Amino acid sequence: MLVTLLSSQYARFTALADAWLAQGASAFGVFQDSRPLIYWPAGHRLARPSITAPITHNDEEIADLRVAGVSGMAAEMRLKADATLISYVLQLENELQCMTADLATSQDQQLALYRLTQSMRDHVTIIETLQALVIEAVRMTKSHAGFAAFVSSDGQEPLLVQSPDGFMPDDVAWHIYWHTHTAEREVILPDPASDLLYPENVENMLAVPIWVRGSIMAMMGVTNRPGGFGTPNIKLVRAISDQASAQIERMLLYQEMFDQARLKTEMDLARRVQLDLMPHQLPTVPGLDLYASSRPALQVGGDFFDFIVGDDRPFLFSLGDVTGKGLSAALLMTMTRSAIHSKAQFMPYPTPEAVMRQSNEDLYHDFTRVGVFATVFVGQYEPGSQKLIYANAGHSPVIYRPFDGEPELLRADSTAIGILPVSSCRNQTLNMRPGDLLVVATDGFSDTRNSRDETFDIERLIVLVDQLASQTACEIANAMLETVSRFGGGRNQDDDQTLVVIKGAAS
Amino acid sequence: MEMKTRITGDVNILEIAGRFDTNTVPPVSAWLEQVTATPGPRVLVNLADTTFVDSTALATLVQALKRCHQMQGDLCVCSLRRPVYMIFELTRLDKAFNIFVDEEHAIQSFNN
Numbered sequence: 001m002l003v004t005l006l007s008s009q010y011a012r013f014t015a016l017a018d019a020w021l022a023q024g025a026s027a028f029g030v031f032q033d034s035r036p037l038i039y040w041p042a043g044h045r046l047a048r049p050s051i052t053a054p055i056t057h058n059d060e061e062i063a064d065l066r067v068a069g070v071s072g073m074a075a076e077m078r079l080k081a082d083a084t085l086i087s088y089v090l091q092l093e094n095e096l097q098c099m100t101a102d103l104a105t106s107q108d109q110q111l112a113l114y115r116l117t118q119s120m121r122d123h124v125t126i127i128e129t130l131q132a133l134v135i136e137a138v139r140m141t142k143s144h145a146g147f148a149a150f151v152s153s154d155g156q157e158p159l160l161v162q163s164p165d166g167f168m169p170d171d172v173a174w175h176i177y178w179h180t181h182t183a184e185r186e187v188i189l190p191d192p193a194s195d196l197l198y199p200e201n202v203e204n205m206l207a208v209p210i211w212v213r214g215s216i217m218a219m220m221g222v223t224n225r226p227g228g229f230g231t232p233n234i235k236l237v238r239a240i241s242d243q244a245s246a247q248i249e250r251m252l253l254y255q256e257m258f259d260q261a262r263l264k265t266e267m268d269l270a271r272r273v274q275l276d277l278m279p280h281q282l283p284t285v286p287g288l289d290l291y292a293s294s295r296p297a298l299q300v301g302g303d304f305f306d307f308i309v310g311d312d313r314p315f316l317f318s319l320g321d322v323t324g325k326g327l328s329a330a331l332l333m334t335m336t337r338s339a340i341h342s343k344a345q346f347m348p349y350p351t352p353e354a355v356m357r358q359s360n361e362d363l364y365h366d367f368t369r370v371g372v373f374a375t376v377f378v379g380q381y382e383p384g385s386q387k388l389i390y391a392n393a394g395h396s397p398v399i400y401r402p403f404d405g406e407p408e409l410l411r412a413d414s415t416a417i418g419i420l421p422v423s424s425c426r427n428q429t430l431n432m433r434p435g436d437l438l439v440v441a442t443d444g445f446s447d448t449r450n451s452r453d454e455t456f457d458i459e460r461l462i463v464l465v466d467q468l469a470s471q472t473a474c475e476i477a478n479a480m481l482e483t484v485s486r487f488g489g490g491r492n493q494d495d496d497q498t499l500v501v502i503k504g505a506a507s
Numbered sequence: 508m509e510m511k512t513r514i515t516g517d518v519n520i521l522e523i524a525g526r527f528d529t530n531t532v533p534p535v536s537a538w539l540e541q542v543t544a545t546p547g548p549r550v551l552v553n554l555a556d557t558t559f560v561d562s563t564a565l566a567t568l569v570q571a572l573k574r575c576h577q578m579q580g581d582l583c584v585c586s587l588r589r590p591v592y593m594i595f596e597l598t599r600l601d602k603a604f605n606i607f608v609d610e611e612h613a614i615q616s617f618n619n
Contacts, residue, residue: 151533151534151537152533153530153531153533153534154533155532155536156533158537158541171541171544171545174541178512178538178541179512181510182511182512182513195513197514217534299529321562323562323563323565323566324566325529325563371569371570371573372566373565373566375562375598394598394599394600395598396594396597396598397597409597411597411599412598412599413599414599414602415598415599415600415603416598416599416600419600419603420602420603443562447561455559458593458597494528494529494561495561495562
């Protein structure tokens with residue numbers, strides 16, 4: 001640094017030397033570690049200086065000014081003043097160099113960010129964006145490795161990219177993702193206070209969350225940077241993550257437009273499957289006034305109801321809800337409904353318990369593979385018996401209101417079909433005398449939301465059934481559909497709404 | 508919905524705040540799938556701040572429970588609010604899940 005200053009300001013140092021020589025000094029020079037860097041007049045080695053004054057940098061002596069042939073207080077003060085001035089100029093020179101270096105880095109980074117934006121525009125998928133992001137981030141931060149992860153909010157496969165590939169095991173990378181997700185800010189290693197498990201191969205790391213549409217949906221990390229990660233690196237990685245955030249948002253918008261068109265076709269098909277498969281006519285059962293209806297949501301769920309009527313066989317009905325939405329829910333609903341229907345139709349002595357146990361056995365493995373279950377209610381009525389036998393596999397809400405009593409919520413007697421390998425369903429019996437009322441609905445009723453985000457809830461449903469109890473099955477069903485619809489205040493239904501209303505009648 | 512994850516000992520803990528339903532299931536499902544991928548997973552889902560669960564959310568928990576059992580591990584739930592507990596009770600999911608009053612009891616059960 002001092003040598004640079006001496007060469008760039010040679011003329012000014014010569015002027016200083018000339019002034020000293022004119023005042024009677026025999027020599028003037030700048031020495032470092034007792035070796036001369038420069039001196040006047042040529043040939044004088046200044047072996048015995050009469051006065052010296054230190055040149056400092058950051059409070060440390062780095063060199064000294066020397067003169068020979070003059071002495072006294074005035075000369076000492078003058079040499080000291082010269083040395084202080086040179087020290088100050090040296091400091092300014094140093095600061096200027098740092099600022100220039102910072103400016104150059106900042107320009108490089110701006111250019112790199114611009115290139116990043118440009119290169120990201122060429123990518124049309126999120127995985128491509130993540131790959132470009134990691135490569136650029138590693139390059140820009142001069143790190144050895146990087147990774148990025150994305151967890152969508154619509155159930156698509158979570159994405160993880162690493163550069164170089166397999167730098168750390170996937171589960172370790174995901175662990176860092178969830179840690180950053182929970183911390184909601186950048187995570188830096190080494191950090192003695194952090195409870196993040198230290199990944200192998202990692203000497204230092206900077207992981208930043210990427211906010212997309214107001215929540216953390218992605219993360220980017222860079223590891224093993226020589227010298228670790230300081231404030232400029234954090235700022236830079238934040239800037240890169242902001243770029244990534246904007247790009248991911250653009251991409252999601254594009255994907256959503258595409259998906260919406262696909263979804264509409266799928267939902268139309270699912271709705272057709274669902275409505276076409278529901279019974280179109282209500283059976284006539286002596287001793288019962290019954291009604292059933294189903295209103296699919298825009299995003300069709302897996303609701304169904306079914307009647308099984310045969311000569312010399314008891315009347316059976318079923319109502320159920322398969323978890324999930326869309327075409328997959330519609331297909332699984334068809335499967336469930338058919339399994340129950342065939343058992344009720346062909347078993348020698350079908351009872352709700354037997355139908356349910358057998359259906360659970362048939363469907364358990366398939367349901368486990370695809371990760372769904374179906375809540376199902378099966379009821380059986382022998383004309384003239386005034387008794388209804390039922391089995392309930394995890395279904396709710398089911399409300400029974402005897403003609404002379406209070407309404408009660410019937411609890412399921414086993415878990416839904418597909419949860420446990422063996423069903424623990426038992427036949428239960430209800431009176432079905434004239435006026436006794438049973439309402440089996442799906443959670444599309446109780447879960448209906450209004451504009452204040454309140455749900456209709458089971459309690460309101462019980463009160464409503466009680467109020468409507470004197471009406472016919474058809475009137476009760478229609479009033480219930482209308483009431484929840486009014487409660488929803490014109491919002492799109494979140495879920496299908498299906499119900500079977502059965503009321504004892506004089507036979 | 509907000510989710511927070513942490514590890515206590517070898518138990519992966521998930522806290523879910525707000526509505527846990529079809530619209531908010533995906534990140535929870537992704538996390539559960541990842542933590543149940545290694546043998547002997549121990550997972551605790553803390554529903555203390557969960558205000559609502561729908562059938563898709565329940566299906567996600569059931570799927571994770573089955574995966575845990577397949578991998579010789581276990582999944583428990585704890586700190587259910589009254590309306591959420593009622594859903595578990597009405598649909599008899601209380602038969603399938605080990606439900607605990609708080610995290611402390613749940614973690615103790617893993618250690619026994």
